[in-house]
Amino acid sequence: MTLEQGRIALDGASPTPLYLQLAESLRGMIRGGAVRVGEALPSERELSAMTSISRVTVRKAIDALLREGLLSRRPGSGTYVAIRIEQPASVLAGFSADMQSRGARPGSVWLEQRVDAPNAEEAAALNCAPGAAVVRMSRVRTADGEPLAIERAVVPATLLPPVGDIGDSLYEALNRRGNRPVRGVQRLQSSLATPQEAQLLDIPVGAAILRIERRSFLANGAPVELTRSAYRGDRYDFVTEVREAAYGG
Amino acid sequence: MTLEQGRIALDGASPTPLYLQLAESLRGMIRGGAVRVGEALPSERELSAMTSISRVTVRKAIDALLREGLLSRRPGSGTYVAIRIEQPASVLAGFSADMQSRGARPGSVWLEQRVDAPNAEEAAALNCAPGAAVVRMSRVRTADGEPLAIERAVVPATLLPPVGDIGDSLYEALNRRGNRPVRGVQRLQSSLATPQEAQLLDIPVGAAILRIERRSFLANGAPVELTRSAYRGDRYDFVTEVREAAYGG
DNA sequence: AAGTGGTCTAGACCACCTC
Protein backbone atom coordinates (compact mmCIF):
# COMPACT_ATOMS: atom_id res chain seq x y z
CA MET A 1 0.00 0.00 0.00
CA THR A 2 1.42 3.30 -1.15
CA LEU A 3 -0.93 5.76 0.47
CA GLU A 4 -1.01 6.73 4.10
CA GLN A 5 -4.40 6.75 5.67
CA GLY A 6 -3.78 10.15 7.24
CA ARG A 7 -3.90 11.83 3.85
CA ILE A 8 -7.54 11.01 3.25
CA ALA A 9 -9.74 13.35 5.21
CA LEU A 10 -13.46 12.68 4.92
CA ASP A 11 -16.23 14.49 6.74
CA GLY A 12 -19.41 12.52 7.19
CA ALA A 13 -21.26 15.63 8.32
CA SER A 14 -20.36 17.66 5.24
CA PRO A 15 -23.07 18.30 2.67
CA THR A 16 -20.63 17.13 0.00
CA PRO A 17 -21.25 13.44 -0.75
CA LEU A 18 -18.58 11.05 0.46
CA TYR A 19 -17.76 9.81 -3.03
CA LEU A 20 -16.99 13.34 -4.20
CA GLN A 21 -14.87 13.99 -1.12
CA LEU A 22 -12.93 10.81 -1.80
CA ALA A 23 -12.60 11.64 -5.50
CA GLU A 24 -11.21 15.04 -4.57
CA SER A 25 -8.73 13.46 -2.14
CA LEU A 26 -7.56 10.97 -4.74
CA ARG A 27 -7.32 13.67 -7.39
CA GLY A 28 -5.13 15.73 -5.08
CA MET A 29 -2.86 12.81 -4.31
CA ILE A 30 -2.44 11.95 -7.98
CA ARG A 31 -1.74 15.54 -8.99
CA GLY A 32 0.56 15.88 -5.99
CA GLY A 33 2.51 12.81 -7.00
CA ALA A 34 1.69 10.63 -3.98
CA VAL A 35 0.80 7.95 -6.52
CA ARG A 36 2.92 8.13 -9.63
CA VAL A 37 1.81 7.74 -13.20
CA GLY A 38 1.47 4.09 -14.12
CA GLU A 39 1.32 2.95 -10.51
CA ALA A 40 -1.66 1.18 -9.03
CA LEU A 41 -3.97 2.73 -6.49
CA PRO A 42 -4.74 0.73 -3.36
CA SER A 43 -7.41 -1.82 -4.22
CA GLU A 44 -11.05 -0.87 -3.82
CA ARG A 45 -11.31 -3.09 -0.76
CA GLU A 46 -8.24 -1.48 0.76
CA LEU A 47 -9.54 2.02 0.12
CA SER A 48 -12.83 0.96 1.63
CA ALA A 49 -11.09 -0.27 4.77
CA MET A 50 -8.80 2.77 4.96
CA THR A 51 -11.64 5.25 4.74
CA SER A 52 -14.40 3.27 6.43
CA ILE A 53 -16.72 3.85 3.51
CA SER A 54 -18.35 1.08 1.58
CA ARG A 55 -16.82 -0.39 -1.51
CA VAL A 56 -19.78 0.73 -3.63
CA THR A 57 -19.07 4.33 -2.66
CA VAL A 58 -15.35 3.93 -3.27
CA ARG A 59 -16.16 2.66 -6.74
CA LYS A 60 -18.37 5.66 -7.37
CA ALA A 61 -15.45 7.97 -6.57
CA ILE A 62 -13.16 6.00 -8.88
CA ASP A 63 -15.83 6.08 -11.60
CA ALA A 64 -15.72 9.87 -11.54
CA LEU A 65 -11.94 9.93 -11.93
CA LEU A 66 -12.15 7.38 -14.75
CA ARG A 67 -14.44 9.72 -16.68
CA GLU A 68 -11.92 12.49 -16.14
CA GLY A 69 -9.26 10.29 -17.67
CA LEU A 70 -7.17 10.36 -14.50
CA LEU A 71 -7.38 6.63 -13.80
CA SER A 72 -7.65 3.45 -15.79
CA ARG A 73 -9.00 0.11 -14.56
CA ARG A 74 -7.71 -3.31 -15.48
CA PRO A 75 -10.03 -6.14 -14.37
CA GLY A 76 -8.32 -8.74 -12.24
CA SER A 77 -5.29 -6.50 -11.88
CA GLY A 78 -5.92 -3.08 -10.43
CA THR A 79 -6.68 0.58 -10.90
CA TYR A 80 -3.83 2.62 -12.33
CA VAL A 81 -2.97 6.27 -12.68
CA ALA A 82 -3.43 7.01 -16.38
CA ILE A 83 -0.38 7.75 -18.44
CA ARG A 84 -1.73 10.79 -20.18
CA ILE A 85 -3.82 13.24 -18.26
CA GLU A 86 -5.83 15.01 -20.86
CA GLN A 87 -8.37 17.63 -20.02
CA PRO A 88 -11.49 17.11 -22.11
CA ALA A 89 -12.33 20.82 -22.31
CA SER A 90 -15.11 20.51 -24.83
CA VAL A 91 -17.25 22.81 -22.73
CA LEU A 92 -18.08 26.19 -24.15
CA ALA A 93 -15.35 28.50 -22.89
CA GLY A 94 -13.61 31.57 -24.18
CA PHE A 95 -9.86 31.81 -24.65
CA SER A 96 -9.26 33.11 -21.12
CA ALA A 97 -11.10 30.28 -19.39
CA ASP A 98 -9.60 27.73 -21.78
CA MET A 99 -6.08 28.83 -20.93
CA GLN A 100 -6.76 28.90 -17.21
CA SER A 101 -8.08 25.35 -17.32
CA ARG A 102 -4.83 24.35 -19.02
CA GLY A 103 -2.81 26.02 -16.30
CA ALA A 104 -1.57 28.94 -18.40
CA ARG A 105 -1.96 32.67 -17.86
CA PRO A 106 -4.04 34.25 -20.64
CA GLY A 107 -3.22 37.67 -22.10
CA SER A 108 -4.08 39.91 -25.02
CA VAL A 109 -2.44 42.31 -27.40
CA TRP A 110 -5.13 44.38 -29.07
CA LEU A 111 -4.94 44.84 -32.82
CA GLU A 112 -8.33 46.46 -33.32
CA GLN A 113 -11.47 47.19 -31.32
CA ARG A 114 -14.18 49.28 -32.85
CA VAL A 115 -17.85 49.57 -33.68
CA ASP A 116 -18.55 48.90 -37.32
CA ALA A 117 -21.22 47.73 -39.75
CA PRO A 118 -21.27 44.01 -40.50
CA ASN A 119 -20.42 42.71 -43.94
CA ALA A 120 -22.91 40.43 -45.67
CA GLU A 121 -21.51 37.20 -44.23
CA GLU A 122 -21.37 38.58 -40.71
CA ALA A 123 -24.91 39.98 -40.91
CA ALA A 124 -26.13 36.55 -41.98
CA ALA A 125 -24.19 34.71 -39.29
CA LEU A 126 -25.27 37.10 -36.54
CA ASN A 127 -28.79 37.41 -37.83
CA CYS A 128 -28.65 41.20 -37.71
CA ALA A 129 -29.66 43.95 -40.12
CA PRO A 130 -27.00 45.16 -42.59
CA GLY A 131 -27.12 48.58 -40.95
CA ALA A 132 -26.85 47.30 -37.36
CA ALA A 133 -23.83 47.97 -35.17
CA VAL A 134 -21.32 45.24 -34.40
CA VAL A 135 -18.17 45.33 -32.30
CA ARG A 136 -15.11 44.07 -34.12
CA MET A 137 -12.30 42.80 -31.95
CA SER A 138 -8.94 41.55 -33.15
CA ARG A 139 -6.28 40.41 -30.73
CA VAL A 140 -3.15 38.38 -30.46
CA ARG A 141 -3.91 35.99 -27.60
CA THR A 142 -1.01 34.99 -25.41
CA ALA A 143 -0.42 32.14 -22.97
CA ASP A 144 2.16 32.86 -20.27
CA GLY A 145 3.26 35.83 -22.38
CA GLU A 146 3.91 33.81 -25.56
CA PRO A 147 1.76 34.49 -28.65
CA LEU A 148 -0.55 31.52 -29.16
CA ALA A 149 -3.36 32.66 -31.43
CA ILE A 150 -4.85 35.46 -33.48
CA GLU A 151 -8.51 35.94 -32.67
CA ARG A 152 -10.96 38.03 -34.68
CA ALA A 153 -14.40 38.28 -33.09
CA VAL A 154 -17.54 40.03 -34.30
CA VAL A 155 -20.41 40.55 -31.83
CA PRO A 156 -23.66 42.55 -32.07
CA ALA A 157 -23.06 45.79 -30.16
CA THR A 158 -26.35 45.41 -28.29
CA LEU A 159 -25.02 42.36 -26.43
CA LEU A 160 -21.91 44.04 -25.05
CA PRO A 161 -21.06 46.79 -22.57
CA PRO A 162 -19.71 50.05 -24.10
CA VAL A 163 -16.50 49.37 -25.99
CA GLY A 164 -14.33 50.93 -23.29
CA ASP A 165 -15.67 48.53 -20.65
CA ILE A 166 -15.10 45.23 -22.43
CA GLY A 167 -11.73 44.45 -20.90
CA ASP A 168 -9.63 41.45 -21.89
CA SER A 169 -12.17 38.65 -21.67
CA LEU A 170 -14.99 38.73 -24.20
CA TYR A 171 -16.93 35.98 -22.45
CA GLU A 172 -16.62 37.72 -19.12
CA ALA A 173 -17.96 40.94 -20.68
CA LEU A 174 -20.90 39.06 -22.24
CA ASN A 175 -21.59 37.47 -18.89
CA ARG A 176 -21.75 40.85 -17.15
CA ARG A 177 -24.58 41.78 -19.49
CA GLY A 178 -26.34 38.47 -18.91
CA ASN A 179 -25.59 37.38 -22.47
CA ARG A 180 -23.83 34.15 -21.80
CA PRO A 181 -23.62 31.83 -24.80
CA VAL A 182 -24.87 28.33 -24.03
CA ARG A 183 -24.22 26.59 -27.33
CA GLY A 184 -21.69 26.92 -30.09
CA VAL A 185 -20.65 25.33 -33.36
CA GLN A 186 -16.98 25.19 -34.20
CA ARG A 187 -15.27 24.35 -37.45
CA LEU A 188 -11.62 23.31 -37.33
CA GLN A 189 -9.21 23.24 -40.20
CA SER A 190 -5.51 22.67 -40.58
CA SER A 191 -3.65 25.26 -42.61
CA LEU A 192 -0.33 27.05 -43.06
CA ALA A 193 0.75 30.39 -41.62
CA THR A 194 0.50 33.41 -43.92
CA PRO A 195 3.30 35.98 -43.75
CA GLN A 196 1.16 38.29 -41.61
CA GLU A 197 0.21 35.49 -39.21
CA ALA A 198 3.80 34.30 -39.06
CA GLN A 199 4.92 37.74 -37.97
CA LEU A 200 2.21 38.18 -35.32
CA LEU A 201 2.72 34.70 -33.87
CA ASP A 202 6.49 34.71 -34.17
CA ILE A 203 6.65 31.53 -36.25
CA PRO A 204 7.98 30.77 -39.76
CA VAL A 205 5.83 31.35 -42.82
CA GLY A 206 4.25 28.02 -43.75
CA ALA A 207 4.21 26.68 -40.18
CA ALA A 208 1.19 24.64 -39.07
CA ILE A 209 -1.90 26.66 -38.08
CA LEU A 210 -5.12 25.38 -36.58
CA ARG A 211 -7.99 27.57 -37.78
CA ILE A 212 -11.12 27.60 -35.66
CA GLU A 213 -14.33 29.31 -36.63
CA ARG A 214 -16.89 29.56 -33.88
CA ARG A 215 -20.51 30.65 -33.91
CA SER A 216 -22.18 30.74 -30.53
CA PHE A 217 -25.73 31.33 -29.41
CA LEU A 218 -27.78 32.45 -26.42
CA ALA A 219 -30.27 30.18 -24.72
CA ASN A 220 -33.03 31.71 -26.87
CA GLY A 221 -31.10 30.86 -30.03
CA ALA A 222 -29.93 34.38 -30.84
CA PRO A 223 -26.41 34.46 -32.37
CA VAL A 224 -23.76 35.95 -30.10
CA GLU A 225 -20.46 35.83 -31.93
CA LEU A 226 -18.70 34.94 -35.12
CA THR A 227 -15.07 34.36 -34.21
CA ARG A 228 -12.23 33.23 -36.41
CA SER A 229 -9.01 32.22 -34.76
CA ALA A 230 -5.62 31.04 -35.95
CA TYR A 231 -3.76 28.95 -33.37
CA ARG A 232 -0.12 27.92 -33.49
CA GLY A 233 -0.20 24.27 -34.51
CA ASP A 234 2.87 23.39 -32.47
CA ARG A 235 1.50 24.78 -29.23
CA TYR A 236 -2.19 24.07 -29.23
CA ASP A 237 -4.33 21.00 -29.44
CA PHE A 238 -8.07 20.81 -29.31
CA VAL A 239 -9.74 18.12 -27.26
CA THR A 240 -13.36 17.25 -27.78
CA GLU A 241 -15.69 14.59 -26.53
CA VAL A 242 -18.09 12.94 -28.91
CA ARG A 243 -21.12 10.86 -28.16
CA GLU A 244 -23.20 8.44 -30.07
CA ALA A 245 -25.93 10.13 -32.07
CA ALA A 246 -28.84 10.55 -29.69
CA TYR A 247 -31.80 9.44 -31.77
CA GLY A 248 -33.73 10.17 -34.91
CA GLY A 249 -31.31 12.91 -35.86
CA MET B 1 -47.16 4.39 -15.89
CA THR B 2 -46.67 4.58 -19.65
CA LEU B 3 -44.66 1.45 -20.27
CA GLU B 4 -45.91 -2.05 -20.41
CA GLN B 5 -43.91 -4.58 -18.53
CA GLY B 6 -43.94 -6.93 -21.47
CA ARG B 7 -41.65 -4.70 -23.45
CA ILE B 8 -38.73 -5.12 -21.12
CA ALA B 9 -37.05 -8.44 -21.75
CA LEU B 10 -34.13 -9.23 -19.48
CA ASP B 11 -32.14 -12.41 -19.42
CA GLY B 12 -30.45 -13.18 -16.14
CA ALA B 13 -28.40 -15.93 -17.77
CA SER B 14 -26.99 -13.69 -20.48
CA PRO B 15 -23.35 -12.66 -20.21
CA THR B 16 -24.47 -9.07 -20.81
CA PRO B 17 -24.89 -7.29 -17.46
CA LEU B 18 -28.46 -6.54 -16.45
CA TYR B 19 -27.89 -2.78 -16.38
CA LEU B 20 -26.74 -2.79 -20.01
CA GLN B 21 -29.69 -4.97 -21.02
CA LEU B 22 -32.04 -2.54 -19.31
CA ALA B 23 -30.28 0.46 -20.84
CA GLU B 24 -30.68 -1.10 -24.27
CA SER B 25 -34.37 -1.78 -23.63
CA LEU B 26 -34.96 1.79 -22.50
CA ARG B 27 -32.98 3.14 -25.45
CA GLY B 28 -35.16 1.13 -27.80
CA MET B 29 -38.37 2.36 -26.20
CA ILE B 30 -37.26 5.97 -26.40
CA ARG B 31 -36.18 5.62 -30.01
CA GLY B 32 -39.37 3.75 -30.79
CA GLY B 33 -41.47 6.50 -29.25
CA ALA B 34 -42.96 4.45 -26.39
CA VAL B 35 -41.94 7.33 -24.15
CA ARG B 36 -42.10 10.68 -25.87
CA VAL B 37 -39.65 13.54 -25.61
CA GLY B 38 -40.27 15.52 -22.45
CA GLU B 39 -42.23 12.73 -20.79
CA ALA B 40 -41.13 11.08 -17.60
CA LEU B 41 -39.88 7.53 -17.39
CA PRO B 42 -41.43 5.28 -14.75
CA SER B 43 -39.74 6.03 -11.44
CA GLU B 44 -36.65 4.10 -10.45
CA ARG B 45 -38.65 2.18 -7.87
CA GLU B 46 -41.30 1.33 -10.45
CA LEU B 47 -38.72 0.16 -12.98
CA SER B 48 -37.15 -1.89 -10.23
CA ALA B 49 -40.46 -3.57 -9.45
CA MET B 50 -41.35 -4.02 -13.14
CA THR B 51 -38.08 -5.72 -13.96
CA SER B 52 -37.34 -7.43 -10.65
CA ILE B 53 -33.89 -5.92 -10.57
CA SER B 54 -32.62 -3.79 -7.74
CA ARG B 55 -32.91 -0.04 -7.74
CA VAL B 56 -29.12 0.35 -7.67
CA THR B 57 -28.91 -1.56 -10.95
CA VAL B 58 -31.77 0.39 -12.47
CA ARG B 59 -29.90 3.59 -11.60
CA LYS B 60 -26.80 2.27 -13.26
CA ALA B 61 -28.73 1.74 -16.50
CA ILE B 62 -30.17 5.25 -16.29
CA ASP B 63 -26.69 6.65 -15.58
CA ALA B 64 -25.49 5.26 -18.89
CA LEU B 65 -28.36 6.89 -20.80
CA LEU B 66 -27.73 10.18 -19.00
CA ARG B 67 -24.16 10.16 -20.24
CA GLU B 68 -25.45 9.59 -23.75
CA GLY B 69 -27.68 12.61 -23.38
CA LEU B 70 -30.86 10.62 -23.87
CA LEU B 71 -32.32 11.28 -20.45
CA SER B 72 -32.28 14.04 -17.91
CA ARG B 73 -32.93 13.71 -14.19
CA ARG B 74 -34.79 16.19 -12.03
CA PRO B 75 -34.33 15.52 -8.28
CA GLY B 76 -37.59 15.16 -6.45
CA SER B 77 -39.46 15.07 -9.73
CA GLY B 78 -38.47 12.34 -12.12
CA THR B 79 -36.36 11.18 -15.04
CA TYR B 80 -37.32 12.64 -18.39
CA VAL B 81 -36.58 11.93 -22.02
CA ALA B 82 -34.23 14.74 -23.05
CA ILE B 83 -35.34 17.40 -25.44
CA ARG B 84 -34.17 16.59 -28.92
CA ILE B 85 -30.74 18.03 -29.48
CA GLU B 86 -29.66 19.40 -32.81
CA GLN B 87 -26.88 17.07 -33.86
CA PRO B 88 -24.00 18.41 -35.90
CA ALA B 89 -21.24 16.29 -37.36
CA SER B 90 -19.69 15.85 -33.94
CA VAL B 91 -21.48 12.58 -33.41
CA LEU B 92 -19.41 9.49 -32.88
CA ALA B 93 -19.06 7.97 -36.32
CA GLY B 94 -16.36 6.11 -38.14
CA PHE B 95 -14.80 7.32 -41.37
CA SER B 96 -17.31 5.49 -43.57
CA ALA B 97 -20.38 7.02 -41.92
CA ASP B 98 -18.69 10.42 -41.73
CA MET B 99 -18.04 10.43 -45.46
CA GLN B 100 -21.53 9.23 -46.31
CA SER B 101 -23.04 12.03 -44.24
CA ARG B 102 -20.92 14.45 -46.24
CA GLY B 103 -22.16 13.00 -49.47
CA ALA B 104 -18.92 11.28 -50.49
CA ARG B 105 -18.23 7.66 -51.26
CA PRO B 106 -15.82 6.16 -48.69
CA GLY B 107 -13.11 3.71 -49.66
CA SER B 108 -9.99 2.05 -48.28
CA VAL B 109 -6.55 0.99 -49.38
CA TRP B 110 -5.14 -1.40 -46.82
CA LEU B 111 -1.59 -0.88 -45.63
CA GLU B 112 -1.59 -3.39 -42.80
CA GLN B 113 -4.03 -5.59 -40.93
CA ARG B 114 -2.77 -8.04 -38.39
CA VAL B 115 -3.03 -9.37 -34.87
CA ASP B 116 -0.23 -8.12 -32.68
CA ALA B 117 0.74 -7.39 -29.08
CA PRO B 118 0.07 -3.84 -27.86
CA ASN B 119 2.95 -1.55 -26.96
CA ALA B 120 2.94 0.05 -23.51
CA GLU B 121 0.98 3.11 -24.56
CA GLU B 122 -1.63 1.07 -26.41
CA ALA B 123 -2.03 -1.36 -23.51
CA ALA B 124 -2.65 1.58 -21.18
CA ALA B 125 -5.09 3.28 -23.54
CA LEU B 126 -7.03 0.09 -24.20
CA ASN B 127 -6.90 -1.19 -20.62
CA CYS B 128 -5.56 -4.51 -21.73
CA ALA B 129 -2.82 -6.75 -20.45
CA PRO B 130 0.61 -6.37 -22.09
CA GLY B 131 0.29 -9.88 -23.49
CA ALA B 132 -3.22 -9.46 -24.86
CA ALA B 133 -4.02 -9.55 -28.57
CA VAL B 134 -4.91 -6.42 -30.49
CA VAL B 135 -5.80 -5.94 -34.13
CA ARG B 136 -3.71 -3.34 -35.87
CA MET B 137 -5.26 -1.74 -38.93
CA SER B 138 -3.63 0.84 -41.18
CA ARG B 139 -5.39 2.21 -44.21
CA VAL B 140 -5.41 5.07 -46.63
CA ARG B 141 -8.99 6.29 -46.51
CA THR B 142 -10.43 7.68 -49.70
CA ALA B 143 -13.41 9.88 -50.52
CA ASP B 144 -14.79 9.46 -54.03
CA GLY B 145 -11.57 7.68 -54.89
CA GLU B 146 -9.25 10.48 -53.75
CA PRO B 147 -6.90 9.86 -50.82
CA LEU B 148 -8.15 11.89 -47.84
CA ALA B 149 -6.59 10.43 -44.73
CA ILE B 150 -4.24 7.86 -43.27
CA GLU B 151 -5.85 5.97 -40.42
CA ARG B 152 -4.08 3.71 -37.96
CA ALA B 153 -6.42 1.93 -35.55
CA VAL B 154 -5.67 -0.45 -32.69
CA VAL B 155 -8.54 -2.47 -31.21
CA PRO B 156 -8.59 -5.34 -28.68
CA ALA B 157 -8.99 -8.53 -30.70
CA THR B 158 -11.75 -9.75 -28.39
CA LEU B 159 -14.06 -6.98 -29.59
CA LEU B 160 -13.78 -7.80 -33.29
CA PRO B 161 -14.80 -10.63 -35.62
CA PRO B 162 -11.91 -12.73 -37.01
CA VAL B 163 -9.51 -10.58 -39.01
CA GLY B 164 -10.75 -11.91 -42.35
CA ASP B 165 -14.33 -10.84 -41.59
CA ILE B 166 -13.70 -7.22 -40.66
CA GLY B 167 -14.34 -5.73 -44.06
CA ASP B 168 -13.89 -2.08 -44.88
CA SER B 169 -15.78 -0.44 -42.02
CA LEU B 170 -14.33 -0.85 -38.55
CA TYR B 171 -17.42 0.54 -36.85
CA GLU B 172 -19.69 -1.73 -38.81
CA ALA B 173 -17.57 -4.72 -37.76
CA LEU B 174 -17.70 -3.64 -34.12
CA ASN B 175 -21.44 -3.24 -34.39
CA ARG B 176 -21.87 -6.78 -35.71
CA ARG B 177 -20.28 -8.03 -32.51
CA GLY B 178 -22.46 -5.78 -30.38
CA ASN B 179 -19.48 -3.64 -29.44
CA ARG B 180 -20.75 -0.27 -30.48
CA PRO B 181 -18.76 2.64 -29.03
CA VAL B 182 -21.00 5.24 -27.44
CA ARG B 183 -18.46 7.83 -26.33
CA GLY B 184 -15.13 9.08 -27.56
CA VAL B 185 -12.45 11.62 -26.81
CA GLN B 186 -10.69 13.22 -29.74
CA ARG B 187 -7.57 15.32 -29.82
CA LEU B 188 -6.98 17.50 -32.86
CA GLN B 189 -3.73 19.06 -33.89
CA SER B 190 -2.51 20.96 -36.90
CA SER B 191 0.73 19.72 -38.41
CA LEU B 192 2.72 19.34 -41.62
CA ALA B 193 2.90 16.33 -43.94
CA THR B 194 5.92 14.06 -43.57
CA PRO B 195 7.45 12.65 -46.75
CA GLN B 196 5.72 9.30 -46.20
CA GLU B 197 2.35 10.95 -45.61
CA ALA B 198 2.83 13.23 -48.60
CA GLN B 199 3.40 10.23 -50.82
CA LEU B 200 0.41 8.27 -49.52
CA LEU B 201 -1.94 11.26 -49.70
CA ASP B 202 -0.57 12.60 -52.97
CA ILE B 203 0.23 16.05 -51.56
CA PRO B 204 3.48 18.04 -51.22
CA VAL B 205 5.79 17.50 -48.27
CA GLY B 206 5.01 20.20 -45.69
CA ALA B 207 1.36 20.56 -46.71
CA ALA B 208 -1.21 21.11 -43.94
CA ILE B 209 -2.29 17.99 -42.05
CA LEU B 210 -5.03 17.66 -39.44
CA ARG B 211 -4.04 14.99 -36.95
CA ILE B 212 -6.84 13.38 -34.99
CA GLU B 213 -6.32 10.94 -32.14
CA ARG B 214 -9.45 9.20 -31.01
CA ARG B 215 -10.13 6.97 -28.04
CA SER B 216 -13.61 5.53 -27.88
CA PHE B 217 -15.47 3.52 -25.28
CA LEU B 218 -18.34 1.07 -24.87
CA ALA B 219 -21.38 1.89 -22.77
CA ASN B 220 -19.76 0.11 -19.82
CA GLY B 221 -16.67 2.31 -20.15
CA ALA B 222 -14.36 -0.28 -21.66
CA PRO B 223 -11.95 1.18 -24.25
CA VAL B 224 -12.66 0.15 -27.84
CA GLU B 225 -10.09 1.82 -30.04
CA LEU B 226 -7.03 3.98 -30.17
CA THR B 227 -6.97 5.53 -33.60
CA ARG B 228 -4.55 8.05 -35.02
CA SER B 229 -5.43 9.70 -38.31
CA ALA B 230 -3.78 12.22 -40.57
CA TYR B 231 -6.25 14.13 -42.76
CA ARG B 232 -5.43 16.34 -45.73
CA GLY B 233 -5.81 19.87 -44.37
CA ASP B 234 -7.02 21.24 -47.69
CA ARG B 235 -9.83 18.74 -48.05
CA TYR B 236 -11.17 18.11 -44.58
CA ASP B 237 -12.66 20.21 -41.82
CA PHE B 238 -13.95 19.05 -38.49
CA VAL B 239 -17.20 20.42 -37.10
CA THR B 240 -18.09 20.13 -33.44
CA GLU B 241 -20.78 21.45 -31.20
CA VAL B 242 -19.96 22.74 -27.77
CA ARG B 243 -22.39 23.25 -24.95
CA GLU B 244 -22.29 24.88 -21.64
CA ALA B 245 -21.18 22.37 -19.03
CA ALA B 246 -24.32 20.40 -18.31
CA TYR B 247 -24.37 16.97 -16.85
CA GLY B 248 -22.49 16.40 -13.62
CA GLY B 249 -22.06 12.66 -13.34
C1' DA C 1 -4.74 -19.80 -4.37
C1' DA C 2 -5.21 -15.24 -3.55
C1' DG C 3 -6.43 -10.91 -5.00
C1' DT C 4 -8.67 -7.83 -8.29
C1' DG C 5 -12.28 -5.41 -10.54
C1' DG C 6 -17.44 -6.22 -12.28
C1' DT C 7 -21.89 -6.98 -10.93
C1' DC C 8 -25.88 -7.30 -7.98
C1' DT C 9 -29.05 -7.25 -3.89
C1' DA C 10 -32.29 -5.50 -0.20
C1' DG C 11 -32.51 -2.56 2.52
C1' DA C 12 -31.97 2.54 4.61
C1' DC C 13 -32.09 7.72 5.31
C1' DC C 14 -32.05 12.35 3.27
C1' DA C 15 -33.56 16.64 0.70
C1' DC C 16 -36.43 18.09 -2.45
C1' DC C 17 -40.61 18.71 -5.37
C1' DT C 18 -45.45 18.11 -6.07
C1' DC C 19 -46.12 12.95 -10.01
Add this chain to the structure above:
DNA sequence: AGGTGGTCTAGACCACTTG
Protein backbone atom coordinates in the same frame (compact mmCIF):
# COMPACT_ATOMS: atom_id res chain seq x y z
C1' DA D 1 -47.78 13.81 2.84
C1' DG D 2 -46.28 10.95 -0.44
C1' DG D 3 -43.28 10.32 -4.15
C1' DT D 4 -38.80 11.29 -6.36
C1' DG D 5 -34.03 11.15 -7.12
C1' DG D 6 -29.32 11.17 -4.28
C1' DT D 7 -26.62 8.74 -1.29
C1' DC D 8 -24.89 4.95 1.40
C1' DT D 9 -24.25 0.30 3.56
C1' DA D 10 -22.74 -4.67 4.23
C1' DG D 11 -22.81 -8.18 2.32
C1' DA D 12 -22.47 -11.66 -1.99
C1' DC D 13 -20.90 -14.20 -6.28
C1' DC D 14 -18.40 -14.08 -10.69
C1' DA D 15 -14.46 -13.96 -14.13
C1' DC D 16 -10.24 -12.72 -14.45
C1' DT D 17 -5.10 -11.90 -13.68
C1' DT D 18 -1.18 -12.78 -11.11
C1' DG D 19 0.16 -8.07 -7.27
